[in-house]
Amino acid sequence: MDTMTDPTDRVSTAATALPQPPLLSCIASETALFLDFDGTLVEIADHPDGVRVAPGLIGLVERLARRLDGRLAIVTGRSLESLERLLGPLAIAVAGSHGGEFRPAGAAEAQPLAPLLPAGVLTRLNRIAQDHGGLLVEAKPFSAAIHYRHHPAARDALLAEARRIADDEGLGLTHGKMVIELTTPGADKGSALTRFMDLPPFAGATPLFLGDDTTDEHAFAAARTLGGGGVLVGPSRETAAQWRLYGVAAVHHWLKEALT
Numbered sequence: 001m002d003t004m005t006d007p008t009d010r011v012s013t014a015a016t017a018l019p020q021p022p023l024l025s026c027i028a029s030e031t032a033l034f035l036d037f038d039g040t041l042v043e044i045a046d047h048p049d050g051v052r053v054a055p056g057l058i059g060l061v062e063r064l065a066r067r068l069d070g071r072l073a074i075v076t077g078r079s080l081e082s083l084e085r086l087l088g089p090l091a092i093a094v095a096g097s098h099g100g101e102f103r104p105a106g107a108a109e110a111q112p113l114a115p116l117l118p119a120g121v122l123t124r125l126n127r128i129a130q131d132h133g134g135l136l137v138e139a140k141p142f143s144a145a146i147h148y149r150h151h152p153a154a155r156d157a158l159l160a161e162a163r164r165i166a167d168d169e170g171l172g173l174t175h176g177k178m179v180i181e182l183t184t185p186g187a188d189k190g191s192a193l194t195r196f197m198d199l200p201p202f203a204g205a206t207p208l209f210l211g212d213d214t215t216d217e218h219a220f221a222a223a224r225t226l227g228g229g230g231v232l233v234g235p236s237r238e239t240a241a242q243w244r245l246y247g248v249a250a251v252h253h254w255l256k257e258a259l260t
């Protein structure tokens, strides 16, 4: 089977609305590539620590970064500490915590692009997690996430409670895949992409962002503003992306093609 073809396209008209992106090998000389992590480079798993990193994925990303003369960054909602626990130390450019942490390739330390999360937020989220039978709370330097993958019925109550904390503390609220996150204002994936694009070796290139979640929409919009675009990974939906790949396997196939 052609690994770029979505088996569900046969039954969903909406799913065929966005075309596949051009082959990276055709556009790479001027492209800056930005990659989301969960749902884009790795399949979604039951637990944030349970994702499987495909053999060869790290080498593939590093080789692509070299092919693009350093114009490649992973831009994730995870903290950089959580990302590197899964991938090992990374020499490529990375941004974590939805744009709160920003680290150009080779830099020893991440720069903050947002204020730290106020101390009381985690306490309040942990209390809510307990009230709902022990949900997972993920603490990051510039955001905190409460996961309800194992308690989907809690969604609406959690959203209301998280909204109250966001309003009290002046925080942003994002709603991703079975996860609600409170983020400190001033940074998102779009601002991280824009910051990279201001700096060498990204400056002057055309940004292309690959991501699966609603939290990637800021980055799709920022890439478009800078003359580039976005590739939605997964089922079709309302999006600022212009292209679509059906899932993680198609992303790997598309990335590998650039190296052939």
Ligand SMILES: O=P(O)(O)OC[C@H]1O[C@H](O[C@H]2O[C@H](CO)[C@@H](O)[C@H](O)[C@H]2O)[C@H](O)[C@@H](O)[C@@H]1O
Pocket: 036, 037, 038, 039, 040, 043, 044, 045, 046, 047, 048, 049, 050, 051, 075, 076, 077, 078, 079, 138, 145, 147, 149, 176, 177, 178, 179, 181, 213, 215
């Ligand atoms: O921006 P991303 O790299 O896509 O990160 C988004 C969030 O990913 C993680 O949560 C998601 O993936 C988990 C593992 O597959 C899954 O269990 C969870 O339900 C998903 O929401 C991560 O834990 C979050 O911190 C990231 O913000």
